[in-house]
Each structure stands twice: as C-alpha cells, then as structure tokens.
Amino acid sequence: MSGAEAWMLVGMVIVTFGIRYFLFAVADRIRLAPWLELSLKFIPPAVLTAITVPAVLLPNGEWQVSFANSYLVAALLSLAAGIVTRNLLVTIGMGLAAFFVHRYFV
C-alpha cells in the first residue's frame, strides 16, 4: 500500500464516519423543530428514489427510455412484483430474473 493510498483511506474514513456520527454525537443536546421532525419521514423514500430513478433510466450515463433497456424492464417488473406481493425477497428476485432473461434471451 502506497502513502497516497493511506492518505486517501484516512480521509475517506474521517469523512464517512464523521457524516454518520456527527448528529448522533450531539443527539441528546439538540432538539428539532416540529416541522423538521415532520419532514424526517419523507427522507428515506425520497433519497432512495433519487438514487434509483437515474440508475434505471440512464444505466450507462445515457438516456435509454425503451423496452430495450434491461434495467428499466427489470425495475418495472420488480416494482409490480413488490406492489402485488409486498415481499422484499420476491421484489429483488423478480428484478434480477427479469434483467438476466431480458438481457440474454430477448
């Protein structure tokens, strides 16, 4: 391992842990305003969606809105499976299966 690699790791560890720990560290000393507390419940699905949508519609960094896009087909089928079954494993399994069937057999 080179010196530059070591510095990169040290920097990344400080940054990633710092972000995750900062609010926890002061958890008992801060109080959130009521509207802020209300807004917290929107965070998880909003962040996850903001990561997912571009990954599906621009899988390789370029727009691909058609049924030739295996990522889009997999996402739509896993979404349907998830809404119908409400089962996480089925949702993921359906998405993976749809992707590979579409990519290698369609």
Place this chain on the structure above:
Amino acid sequence: MNHPESLNKHEFLSGIRDTLPLLLGALPFGLIYGAIAATSGLSMTAAILMSALVFAGSSQFIAVGLVAAQTPVAIIVLTTLIVNLRHMLYSATLLPYLKELPQRWRIMLAFWLTDETFAVTVHRFQRSDSSPCKHWYQLGSSIAMYLNWQFWCFLGLVLGHRIPDAQSWGLDVAMPVTFIGMIIPFVKTIPVLVSVLTAGAASLLTLAMPYKLGIVVSAFAGIASGLLAQRIIDARREAHRQ
C-alpha cells in the same frame, strides 16, 4: 441499558432476519466493487481496508473509479463527502430514537449506517411497541450487512484478477431493484407518494450537477413537496370538519 438478555437477543436476531433479502441485493454490488478495484490500480490491501473501514458502497465505487482515472487524493475525499451527505439525513431521522443511548452505541451504529440497514431499522423504530432494545435490532442488521459486504468484496477482488470484464455483466442492476423493494413499504400515504414522485423527477432534472449532488438536492425537493402535500391535505380535512 440492562434489559433481559433474551429480549436483546431476540431483537438482534430479528434485525438479521429482516436484513437477509438485502444481503442478496448487496452481493453482486460487492462482487463488482472487488472486480473493479482489482483492475483500478488500487492495491489489494487498500481495497480490502476500504471495505473494512469506509464501508460505504457508492463511495467505494466512485473512489475506485477516480483512482483508476488518477484523480488527486483531495478530490477523492471531497467526492466521498458529497456522495455520503445523504447519511446525515438518515442519522437525522434516527436521532429521536438513539438519543438515550450511551456514546459507544452511537459510535457503533453510526459506523455501520448504510442505506439498507437504515431502511430496515427505521420501520422497526417506528413500530408503536415500546421495546427498549430496538437498537439491538439495528445492530443485528448492521453486522449482517457488514460481514456480507466484506465477504463479497473479497471474493470480487480475488475473482477480479481472473475475470477482467465482470463489470460488463450488468450485475449492477441489483442496486436499483433492491432499492425499489426498500422504497415500497414507505409509500403508504398520499404525501409520501407525492414526495417520492417529486424526488424521482428532480433526480432527472439535476443530472448535470457534479459529484452526484443532484441526489441531495432531489431529496430536499421530495421532502418539501411531501410537507406541502401534507399541509394541503390537513387544511382540507380541517375545512371539512367546520
């Protein structure tokens, strides 16, 4: 924090059990990380240490990509910061549930905070029962994610030296389909649906922003629209009542 040991153990095991499907989702992601790292010019030791100590999938991917492009260390660290800003939103969400815990617990749970563990655990915390050891649930989920990640990253590194084009197999599809499975249980009310649709649209409008900053901006757009929808619905309900 002295609760009956059996209760702690029960929460811990439930956390592991509820995280099992997500381990499947992380599997290909870990393999690809290892495979890319193996060909990026990053040393084996640094690649393993990154998984063990940084433990943040998307940052690891981007870091390895930047290493391959011979980017200066300062830029890599800055990019990591921006890509992981969303974790601060997660810790804000968990704040009310963890503020009674001793610091050593907060340190552990912070270190192991991921998209997956967060999504699973927040449902547990929000359930109305007054179990005093829900943090054990998060610990179970965290450790399951951690060990799973280390294992597949390592295997990916070993295989990566042999199968150089693993990147082109499309294994990265695991991330969006796993996230879709994680999003669905949150969408139970109209305001959350509005929030999700807005965040999705915003993520496409902010693509041009550098360093994936668009994710954070889109999250804020989603939160704002959700709050607005909530307010409108509450006002209507109030008007009906009068």
